Amino acid sequence: MRDRTLWTWHIGAGLVILVLLGLHMTIMHLNATLGFFGAGSTEPTEWESVAARAGSVFFTLTYVLLLGAALYHGFYGFRNILMELNPGRTLRQVINVGLTLVGAALFVFGTWAALAAPGAATMGG
Amino acid sequence: MTQDPTRQVTFHIRRYEPGKDAAPHWESHRIELVPGMTVLDGLWKVKELSAPSLAWRSSCRMGICGSCGMLINGRPRLACNTQISELGTDVVAVAPLPNFAIIKDLVPDLRPMFETHRELKPYLIRDDVAEQDDPTLEYWQSPHELEHYLQFSYCIKCGCCMAACPTVATDPQYAGPMPLGQAERYNTDSRDGGFDERKKVLSGGSGPWRCHFAGECSQVCPKGVDPAKAIQLMKREMVSDLLRMRKRREPAPVVQPPKGPRREEIPAAPERTVTQD
Numbered sequence: 001m002r003d004r005t006l007w008t009w010h011i012g013a014g015l016v017i018l019v020l021l022g023l024h025m026t027i028m029h030l031n032a033t034l035g036f037f038g039a040g041s042t043e044p045t046e047w048e049s050v051a052a053r054a055g056s057v058f059f060t061l062t063y064v065l066l067l068g069a070a071l072y073h074g075f076y077g078f079r080n081i082l083m084e085l086n087p088g089r090t091l092r093q094v095i096n097v098g099l100t101l102v103g104a105a106l107f108v109f110g111t112w113a114a115l116a117a118p119g120a121a122t123m124g125g
Numbered sequence: 126m127t128q129d130p131t132r133q134v135t136f137h138i139r140r141y142e143p144g145k146d147a148a149p150h151w152e153s154h155r156i157e158l159v160p161g162m163t164v165l166d167g168l169w170k171v172k173e174l175s176a177p178s179l180a181w182r183s184s185c186r187m188g189i190c191g192s193c194g195m196l197i198n199g200r201p202r203l204a205c206n207t208q209i210s211e212l213g214t215d216v217v218a219v220a221p222l223p224n225f226a227i228i229k230d231l232v233p234d235l236r237p238m239f240e241t242h243r244e245l246k247p248y249l250i251r252d253d254v255a256e257q258d259d260p261t262l263e264y265w266q267s268p269h270e271l272e273h274y275l276q277f278s279y280c281i282k283c284g285c286c287m288a289a290c291p292t293v294a295t296d297p298q299y300a301g302p303m304p305l306g307q308a309e310r311y312n313t314d315s316r317d318g319g320f321d322e323r324k325k326v327l328s329g330g331s332g333p334w335r336c337h338f339a340g341e342c343s344q345v346c347p348k349g350v351d352p353a354k355a356i357q358l359m360k361r362e363m364v365s366d367l368l369r370m371r372k373r374r375e376p377a378p379v380v381q382p383p384k385g386p387r388r389e390e391i392p393a394a395p396e397r398t399v400t401q402d
Binding site: 002003004005006007008011080083084085086 | 292295296297327328329330332334335360363364367368
């Protein structure tokens with residue numbers, strides 16, 4: 001049962017990445033096009049723009065969600081590559097536990113960075 | 126284009142006898158090419174003229190039994206179904222199917238494939254065991270329902286897809302295209318009710334999740350079956366089931382065969398040779 005569930009989450013994470021990365025690309029790299037339609041006229045890499053996004057609950061949530069989806073998607077793929085090297089039973093467990101711990105640690109660190117950024121929504125301005 | 130009647134071809138054959146040879150080795154044999162000669166015919170000629178101990182499997186000589194799957198010029202094919210002239214070369218390299226242990230010479234050990242096949246219950250699973258053992262009526266199935274699985278039922282279990290699959294080559298846990306394709310063939314059969322039993326195995330590590338969709342299995346299938354498609358359809362069905370979105374259906378009902386005058390050109394079914402006590 002476990003492999004089916006993991007694979008389904010992998011596909012779900014891929015869909016989340018598709019949407020959120022599309023949002024990121026639109027905001028960060030298509031500002032000229034957005035400006036043409038009357039939105040996003042400021043330079044997205046300027047401090048004010050970065051701080052404004054960091055202070056938005058919506059953007060903070062998308063950062064954390066994108067981080068989680070990308071970490072899961074990437075680490076699941078990496079695990080599959082390692083599993084195809086045909087490791088023994090013990091090594092499989094080490095890979096599973098090791099990747100889960102590293103992925104969780106990176107997620108916690110990335111989430112903390114998003115929440116603790118100067119001007120972040122959770123820091124009260 | 127006519128063939129030169131005196132044309133010679135060289136067979137490079139991979140030989141190996143466990144217990145006698147330390148490792149597989151190649152042998153070369155030259156034979157005269159006869160128009161219409163298949164690789165299987167060539168092997169028989171080699172055996173007759175210069176290598177009497179050469180071993181391989183074959184039976185029907187017409188691409189039906191699936192016995193003579195082997196690696197011919199780098200591609201898994203049926204020896205009986207491969208004309209030497211279609212290879213476009215005077216050199217025919219023949220080796221046993223990769224991804225299987227070798228029993229002798231060109232004879233692969235297909236037991237792991239068939240054991241996995243058996244685990245996935247490749248038969249109709251229904252509650253009416255008595256009706257299956259001693260049929261009195263027919264299971265209803267429309268031509269449209271037949272289309273769902275028909276192409277997958279053409280599989281002859283030759284193992285060519287397993288030999289071509291890059292995932293089978295590296296992952297001994299993976300069930301492989303033939304067993305998975307056949308599980309899908311029965312899962313999509315409207316007469317079958319065994320999805321829940323098969324999914325116990327399919328949901329685990331040997332299921333379709335390791336398939337990279339390289340598509341080599343479908344490329345090499347000598348019967349035109351598309352196991353790669355079956356595996357992708359299976360993934361969709363399994364995920365739909367996990368998300369509670371799979372449409373559940375009851376196995377097709379037992380019905381009276383349609384009445385009507387029998388067409389004269391259709392012969393009557395033979396008498397049963399096995400009877401229930």
